[in-house]
Amino acid sequence: MADLTSDFLGIKSPNPFWLxxxxxxxKEYNVRRAFEAGWGGVVWKTLGAEGPPxxxxxxxxxxxxxxxDRRVLGMNNIELITDRDLFVNLExxxxxxxxxxxxxxxxxxxxxxxxxxxxxxxxxxEETGADGIELNFGCPHGMSERGMGSAVGQVPEYITMxxxxxxxxYSRPVIVKLTPNISDIRRPAExxxxxxxxxxSLINTINSIVSVDLDAxxxxxxIDGKGTHGGYCGPAVKPIAMNxxxxxxxxxxxxxxxxxxxxxxxxxxxxxxxxxxxAGNVQVCTAAMTYGFKIVQEMISGLSQWMDEKGHTRTSxxxxxxxxxxxxxxxxxxxxxxxxxIDQDACISCGRCFAxxxxxxxxxxxxxxxxxxxxxxxxxxxxxxxxxxxxxxxxITMVRQAPGTVDPRTGKLxxxxxxxxxxxxxxxxxxxxx
Amino acid sequence: xxxPYTPGIVPGRIDPSDLQENFSDLHPRFQAHEASVAADxxxxxxxxxxxxxxxxxxxxxxxxxxxxxxxxEAAARTIFDQNILGGxxxxxxxxxxxxxxxxxxxxxxxxxxxxxxLQRFATDTLMAAGTHPYTRAEATGKTVAVVxxxxxxxxxxxxxxxxxxxxxxxxxxxxAGGLNEYGIAAYKTPDxxxxxxxxxxxxxxxxRLEPGKALGAELTLDALAEAxxxxxxxxxxxxxNALPVEGGDKDGVADAVTFIETLRQADALATLxxxxxxxxxxxxxxxxxxxxxSKLLGAENVTIAYRRGRDGMSASRFEQDxxxxxxxxxxxxxxxxxxxxxxxxQELELEYTASAEGTLxxxxxxxxxxxxxxxxxxxxxxxxxxxxxxxxxxxxxxxxGRTSRAGVWAGGDCASGGDDLTVTAVAEGRDAAxxxxxxxxxxx
Numbered sequence: 104m105a106d107l108t109s110d111f112l113g114i115k116s117p118n119p120f121w122l123x124x125x126x127x128x129x130k131e132y133n134v135r136r137a138f139e140a141g142w143g144g145v146v147w148k149t150l151g152a153e154g155p156p157x158x159x160x161x162x163x164x165x166x167x168x169x170x171x172d173r174r175v176l177g178m179n180n181i182e183l184i185t186d187r188d189l190f191v192n193l194e195x196x197x198x199x200x201x202x203x204x205x206x207x208x209x210x211x212x213x214x215x216x217x218x219x220x221x222x223x224x225x226x227x228x229e230e231t232g233a234d235g236i237e238l239n240f241g242c243p244h245g246m247s248e249r250g251m252g253s254a255v256g257q258v259p260e261y262i263t264m265x266x267x268x269x270x271x272x273y274s275r276p277v278i279v280k281l282t283p284n285i286s287d288i289r290r291p292a293e294x295x296x297x298x299x300x301x302x303x304s305l306i307n308t309i310n311s312i313v314s315v316d317l318d319a320x321x322x323x324x325x326i327d328g329k330g331t332h333g334g335y336c337g338p339a340v341k342p343i344a345m346n347x348x349x350x351x352x353x354x355x356x357x358x359x360x361x362x363x364x365x366x367x368x369x370x371x372x373x374x375x376x377x378x379x380x381x382a383g384n385v386q387v388c389t390a391a392m393t394y395g396f397k398i399v400q401e402m403i404s405g406l407s408q409w410m411d412e413k414g415h416t417r418t419s420x421x422x423x424x425x426x427x428x429x430x431x432x433x434x435x436x437x438x439x440x441x442x443x444x445i446d447q448d449a450c451i452s453c454g455r456c457f458a459x460x461x462x463x464x465x466x467x468x469x470x471x472x473x474x475x476x477x478x479x480x481x482x483x484x485x486x487x488x489x490x491x492x493x494x495x496x497x498x499i500t501m502v503r504q505a506p507g508t509v510d511p512r513t514g515k516l517x518x519x520x521x522x523x524x525x526x527x528x529x530x531x532x533x534x535x536x537x
Numbered sequence: 538x539x540x541p542y543t544p545g546i547v548p549g550r551i552d553p554s555d556l557q558e559n560f561s562d563l564h565p566r567f568q569a570h571e572a573s574v575a576a577d578x579x580x581x582x583x584x585x586x587x588x589x590x591x592x593x594x595x596x597x598x599x600x601x602x603x604x605x606x607x608x609x610e611a612a613a614r615t616i617f618d619q620n621i622l623g624g625x626x627x628x629x630x631x632x633x634x635x636x637x638x639x640x641x642x643x644x645x646x647x648x649x650x651x652x653x654x655l656q657r658f659a660t661d662t663l664m665a666a667g668t669h670p671y672t673r674a675e676a677t678g679k680t681v682a683v684v685x686x687x688x689x690x691x692x693x694x695x696x697x698x699x700x701x702x703x704x705x706x707x708x709x710x711x712x713a714g715g716l717n718e719y720g721i722a723a724y725k726t727p728d729x730x731x732x733x734x735x736x737x738x739x740x741x742x743x744x745r746l747e748p749g750k751a752l753g754a755e756l757t758l759d760a761l762a763e764a765x766x767x768x769x770x771x772x773x774x775x776x777x778n779a780l781p782v783e784g785g786d787k788d789g790v791a792d793a794v795t796f797i798e799t800l801r802q803a804d805a806l807a808t809l810x811x812x813x814x815x816x817x818x819x820x821x822x823x824x825x826x827x828x829x830x831s832k833l834l835g836a837e838n839v840t841i842a843y844r845r846g847r848d849g850m851s852a853s854r855f856e857q858d859x860x861x862x863x864x865x866x867x868x869x870x871x872x873x874x875x876x877x878x879x880x881x882x883q884e885l886e887l888e889y890t891a892s893a894e895g896t897l898x899x900x901x902x903x904x905x906x907x908x909x910x911x912x913x914x915x916x917x918x919x920x921x922x923x924x925x926x927x928x929x930x931x932x933x934x935x936x937x938g939r940t941s942r943a944g945v946w947a948g949g950d951c952a953s954g955g956d957d958l959t960v961t962a963v964a965e966g967r968d969a970a971x972x973x974x975x976x977x978x979x980x981x
Contacts, residue, residue, distance in 0.1 A: 171578075172574060172577050173573075451641040451642070451644045451645040452582075452586065452641055452644065453580045453582040453583070453641040454583030454584055454585070455580060455581070455582065455583060457583050458583035470583075470584075474584075474586065494641075494645070495645065
């Protein structure tokens with residue numbers, strides 16, 4: 104049985120599944136329920152400075168994108184940081200941590216970009232016994248207009264500065280949460296490392312308008328006829344998040360910097376993918392908000408089963424395993440030739456592969472009078488579109504053409520030796536083959 | 538108060554409120570949520586097999602996508618463009634043999650997209666708005682006689698009216714609708730839907746209904762052809778085959794179509810008499826409709842006796858299972874031999890059959906079933922061919938319903954070719970209308 108125990112920055116948790124700083128972790132009641140349900144850790148919803156707390160709108164806070172059967176694909180949120188008193192939160196954090204010493208409890212923070220503000224709050228957090236802090240440099244709405252959240256995360260120098268303050272006035276691990284609302288995620292990660300961050304977590308939510316009410320002619324969620332951009336999250340953002348995680352993992356300047364992966368993690372498989380790309384653990388929000396805390400049970404059993412099947416005894420065995428295989432386009436092997444192949448026994452004759460290929464791709468699928476679909480190898484560029492629009496998984500697969508055979512499309516011999524763009528004759532800046 | 542066990546053919550075998558429940562909608566209309574979930578299952582196939590399987594070629598993937606994007610009214614337009622009786626067809630089509638059988642999800646999962654119920658959701662939504670979605674083209678000055686106001690005639694008349702022709706629609710019966718009104722099980726089209734659909738269809742204008750006029754009686758083809766620019770015959774099959782066995786004329790022996798018609802036109806189900814032991818002879822939809830309704834009226838025992846095996850039944854497996862689920866006993870490979878009883882039927886004698894080299898014959902082994910009511914559902918016949926060429930007992934047609942006489946078209950059950958289904962009749966009526974239009978406006 105695989106050992107799911109996670110050690111992230113020396114912070115132990117029984118599994119690598121943490122709840123992200125978000126509505127589900129706003130107060131003691133929810134966090135206790137999460138721990139009872141089996142979550143390995145919790146990042147408490149972001150605390151602000153002492154004084155009157157933030158306020159939230161009193162109309163709807165969330166907007167959604169649905170797939171078939173109203174499956175939640177994406178969600179956006181205009182909720183701000185906690186709207187509860189700082190000291191109430193701190194007392195609750197202290198109590199919960201005392202009762203669940205084996206779980207990770209991280210406190211998310213967002214205070215003004217002034218040294219004194221951080222100097223004031225950090226000792227208070229330290230006293231709670233929480234395992235570490237996460238700096239919320241990512242929130243894209245509301246707080247950013249007040250010079251906090253993503254307004255900090257978008258300026259690498261601020262990230263370094265605030266991280267340094269935290270490392271000065273706080274003794275436990277400091278995680279910097281990054282905003283994706285920036286053109287190159289590597290820069291803020293480098294800045295965090297420069298400031299002494301123990302880890303980065305990403306992604307925070309993406310600026311978004313999820314829908315427009317066509318009667319009210321206003322973005323949703325609509326508050327008295329108006330709407331604003333909110334933070335987008337959920338399964339739809341996972342590809343964006345994973346790319347950013349991989350970029351940081353394979354950037355020589357930040358390689359080895361621990362990463363907590365966030366963005367659309369819904370199942371054990373999502374978690375394993377983030378971790379393969381270099382995340383030491385993952386944080387979850389939308390899936391819990393959609394289905395409740397119980398989903399962690401599937402994550403635990405699924406990851407455990409997969410690890411057993413693959414022979415991984417602990418999570419650190421596979422963290423980052425896929426990072427060496429993330430490369431730039433120019434290094435992809437152009438001598439790797441594949442063709443689509445349709446399993447006639449699995450085919451249900453819907454014809455979607457044909458419509459997609461015929462209308463929008465390379466006219467490489469033939470349709471017979473009795474609705475049999477077959478690949479025309481002479482035309483197939485192996486784009487994969489048919490594979491992915493087919494409703495039956497594994498009905499269409501990509502089959503590699505053996506080296507030494509002729510590619511019917513190009514009439515050229517398939518070479519056994521790899522060759523990429525860097526040495527391609529069409530590349531004006533090619534390098535001579537060695 | 539009678540009970541299922543009361544001998545003879547009597548009304549009121551079960552409580553009136555149970556009767557009402559028994560004859561309620563077989564497939565209630567989808568709620569919006571149900572429609573949304575069902576529509577999500579459609580794969581939007583290329584050149585979809587369901588469309589190919591539909592006699593009226595409704596663009597099914599398109600209308601389902603229109604439902605799923607919140608525009609059922611647009612979906613209804615897609616349906617009505619091809620099939621103006623899409624509302625009725627959504628209720629009575631044997632979808633399990635047509636679109637839903639062809640659905641790729643039937644192949645993939647044994648559970649097709651529920652096309653029929655989605656079609657009903659769309660058509661009901663638009664029809665509930667109380668408006669008619671089509672307007673007539675500029676008047677052509679041509680008039681067309683449509684004889685028979687059943688599915689074929691209605692579809693033909695509507696399309697002709699839409700194209701600007703004036704239509705006089707005759708029917709032998711007091712009401713329009715044909716088998717929709719008189720011949721289909723009540724639980725498939727409750728709440729007087731057939732009549733409402735006719736009213737809605739005719740609200741396009743330009744169609745004048747002349748009820749109570751039958752071809753061969755009040756009407757002659759010569760006179761119709763003389764008075765109109767074209768004639769369409771959609772007279773159906775009005776004749777019923779007799780039961781050619783000893784005692785076949787005893788009291789209690791009746792036509793299934795008449796039984797259904799009486800039921801459909803009844804004001805109160807509690808007044809309808811039904812036997813204690815009912816045997817329906819035949820293997821088509823009419824047999825199933827009569828048998829199931831007998832059971833629903835409170836008959837104790839209902840049997841369908843069919844002379845061939847299950848595979849030979851023209852009623853679909855769904856219909857067979859529907860009958861079985863209502864407690865109707867299905868007997869295969871049996872043929873009627875004699876009706877016994879003193880004046881009124883008491884027993885039906887049946888003989889087992891066997892098929893050798895395609896020929897069916899009795900084995901000589903017989904048995905008797907208690908039967909105070911015997912319903913014949915052994916096929917219907919053309920009442921008159923009006924002097925037109927025949928093809929296998931029907932009016933011979935070529936192309937889009939052209940008969941042997943120029944200027945006369947025919948479609949629906951009375952015409953050769955195609956299955957005897959509502960949806961087929963609609964397609965034939967529509968196509969004949971397009972051909973008539975082409976001829977009247979200068980085509981060939």
